[in-house]
Amino acid sequence: MKFKNSALMLSVALATFACSKDDSVVEQETLQTEKETFQGAERAYFDQSGPIQKGSYLGLPISYENVNGEYIFEGDIIIPQDMMHSKDTKLVLENGDDPELVKSVGRTGGRWPNNTVYYQIASNLPNQSRVTNAIASWESNTNLRFVARTNQSNYIYFQPGGGCSSSVGMVGGRQNINLASGCSTGNTIHEIGHAVGLWHEQSRVDRDQYVTINFNNIQAGKEHNFQTYVQRGRDGDEYTSTLDFGSIMMYGPNSFSKNGQPTITKKDGSSYSVQRTALSSDDLQGIAQMYPNGGDEPTYVNGQYYTVNGLRVYRYNDKWYYYTSSNGWREVVYRNGAWYYA
Ligand SMILES: [Zn+2]
Structure with missing residues (x-):
């Protein structure tokens, strides 16, 4: 899918900015031939990284990046600190066990009740039309409604940040969507996708039927970003029968590349394009099952x-x-x- 020039220029500028402290990766950007396609993945911080640590989340082990005390995985997903444990918790409780041991978000948990998402926009967030346009796109294509918060306790807070990032699903309390000035309306649609419960498309449980992950081309220490959510122990359902290369939640083919070579290719070795303009028809099909008309339980x-x-x-x-x-x-x-x- 082609991008408007402005969006293309922005993504290239962002990539350069993101990699300005790493010469080898800047070089990678100049080697890319498919300039007209989105190559990257949203990042919580364009210019910061941190040590990879291990913990337990939703009862299973996870590797995440600790960026100044914030727990990040798959580049732009924030894990709330109070949901990270130093050891595994039980997935199934015996009668009498403490239910606080299990708390979950994901495609099948952490949904927003009554198809209603409350939100607030920080007054100092630049270019707020990114948010209102992204919300308008969600509202015109899904059963979700976004309501400006008055005193509701569970809500999304759109605020300035060092990159584009969000938690997955309704977490409880205030949850931030962080937007650097370079995050576009399309990136904002993507981050809202996380906040209503979507994981990245390439972390589908069956993705190995459709793509090859080229671990030799992935930056050292970033390999954990390419596990399926089941490999990581996260919850999730597939609502469509095949991987959707056009999903707004799909990583680009060169995401986290260390050498300009693709980190994700189609099973036949060819490349693909991803888009950050709108929810795809398969995205909408899945979201309609997560948030059906009338807000009924599935x-x-x-x-x-x-x-x-x-x-x-x-x-x-x-x-x-x-x-x-x-x-x-x-x-x-x-x-x-x-x-x-x-
Ligand atoms: Zn993402």
Whole structure:
């Protein structure tokens, strides 16, 4: 997909800015031949990085980047600090366990109730039409409604930042979407996508059927950004049958490249274009299932797997079952935001 010149120039300028402290990566930008396609991925900080650390999130281990005390993964996703634990928590609780042990966000958790997202824009955020235009795009294409906050406790706060970043799903309380001056309306649509529960498209559980991740071309220490969300232990459902290269949540083919060579290629070795102008038709198909008209709960079909609140569960006879190698299949029930053994 072609980009308007202004958007193209912006992405090239951003890439250069982002990499200005690393000569080898600046060189990479000059080597790129497909100047008319979006090559990158949103970054929480264009000019900062930090050590890779390990912790536990949603009950499973995770590698994340600690940038001045902020926990970042996949480049632009913020993990709330109070959801990061030093050791694993239980995914399924026994009766009597503390439900506070399990707290989740994701495509199947952390949704905004009643299809309503409350938000506030920091008065010092430049170019606020990026936000209002991105919201208008969401509202005209989905069942979600964005309402300027008065006193609601759960809301998105759009504020200036060192890059473009967001948490995934409704976290609870104020959650920031950070927008550097270089973040476009399209980048803002992408970050809102995270905030309403979308992961990156290339982290689909089945992405290896569609793409090859070229780990030899990925910058040292950034490999963890290319795991599927299931490999990382995150929750998530696939609402469309195939990976959508046109998704606004898809990484560019050269994201986190150390040498100008693609980090993501199609399975046949060819490249692809990504876009940051609008939600794709497949994006809209998935979002319509996450946030159906009227805000109804999703209908679960017997005989199918789902990931709900971080747990991969099987629907059978209108009940849920969870498999572990030690216990085999056990019935589980979901109540008050946590899974319990029945
Ligand atoms: Zn992102």
